[in-house]
Amino acid sequence: MRDDADVRPWIYGGLGLAAAWCAPAPASVLPFVAQTLRIPLRIRNDSCVALTFDDGPHPQGTPAALELLAGAGAKATFFLVGEQVDRWPEVAAEIAAAGHEIALHGYRHRLMLRRTTAAVERDLDHAAEIIAATTGVAPRCYRPPYGVFSAGGLALTRRRGWAPMLWSRWGRDWEAQATPADIARRASADLRPGDVVLLHDADFYSSAGSWAKTAAALPSILDAARATGEPLVSASQST
Numbered sequence: 703m704r705d706d707a708d709v710r711p712w713i714y715g716g717l718g719l720a721a722a723w724c725a726p727a728p729a730s731v732l733p734f735v736a737q738t739l740r741i742p743l744r745i746r747n748d749s750c751v752a753l754t755f756d757d758g759p760h761p762q763g764t765p766a767a768l769e770l771l772a773g774a775g776a777k778a779t780f781f782l783v784g785e786q787v788d789r790w791p792e793v794a795a796e797i798a799a800a801g802h803e804i805a806l807h808g809y810r811h812r813l814m815l816r817r818t819t820a821a822v823e824r825d826l827d828h829a830a831e832i833i834a835a836t837t838g839v840a841p842r843c844y845r846p847p848y849g850v851f852s853a854g855g856l857a858l859t860r861r862r863g864w865a866p867m868l869w870s871r872w873g874r875d876w877e878a879q880a881t882p883a884d885i886a887r888r889a890s891a892d893l894r895p896g897d898v899v900l901l902h903d904a905d906f907y908s909s910a911g912s913w914a915k916t917a918a919a920l921p922s923i924l925d926a927a928r929a930t931g932e933p934l935v936s937a938s939q940s941t
């Protein structure tokens with residue numbers, strides 16, 4: 703049986719902010735909230751699986767993921783962090799050159815609920831500009847750090863024409879104690895057409911070296927995705 707309680711952000715709660723401002727925050731906790739706010743957790747056409755990688759580019763983690771994806775002939779979506787694109791522009795360009803989808807994860811990796819809409823706007827516009835200039839691709843999809851939207855941030859995302867995207871399966875690959883087997887099992891268990899799988903190709907905002915465990919888990923996850931019988935597609939194909 704599918705465990706929807708497993709689909710929750712890893713930092714959420716206890717922020718004490720106004721209820722209206724926080725309303726979109728539990729979208730990745732409660733599928734009905736996501737549905738009401740039209741924030742996709744899954745690919746809408748239910749005839750494909752999307753693998754997504756957050757927090758890069760990373761000088762080791764991204765090439766490791768790219769090599770495994772190329773070996774499997776698979777395409778994925780990379781939600782890039784602007785400050786890391788500034789540090790590793792050639793790695794960001796490599797993702798686009800390999801034909802993967804380039805998506806937006808912000809310039810700084812900060813919780814949206816703790817920022818004003820003006821600050822979020824500056825951050826996202828700056829990130830989109832850096833990413834487009836570096837990769838030659840204007841991002842079409844946006845996922846906030848920790849999967850948490852504020853009301854203002856969600857409205858801004860839509861004004862800019864970026865499709866909001868969360869996830870339906872994850873490997874919890876940021877956890878210090880996670881093994882490659884744990885990551886593969888959590889990301890692949892009950893994987894079905896339409897799922898969006900959250901992984902991380904970087905350890906800038908998670909436990910040190912987590913990218914290596916994600917890379918070790920990736921072959922099993924790719925096998926499980928192929929076993930659904932559906933093609934692997936980019937996240938923007940759900941919109």
Ligand SMILES: [Zn+2]
Nearest residue numbers: 756757847848
């Ligand atoms: Zn992130």
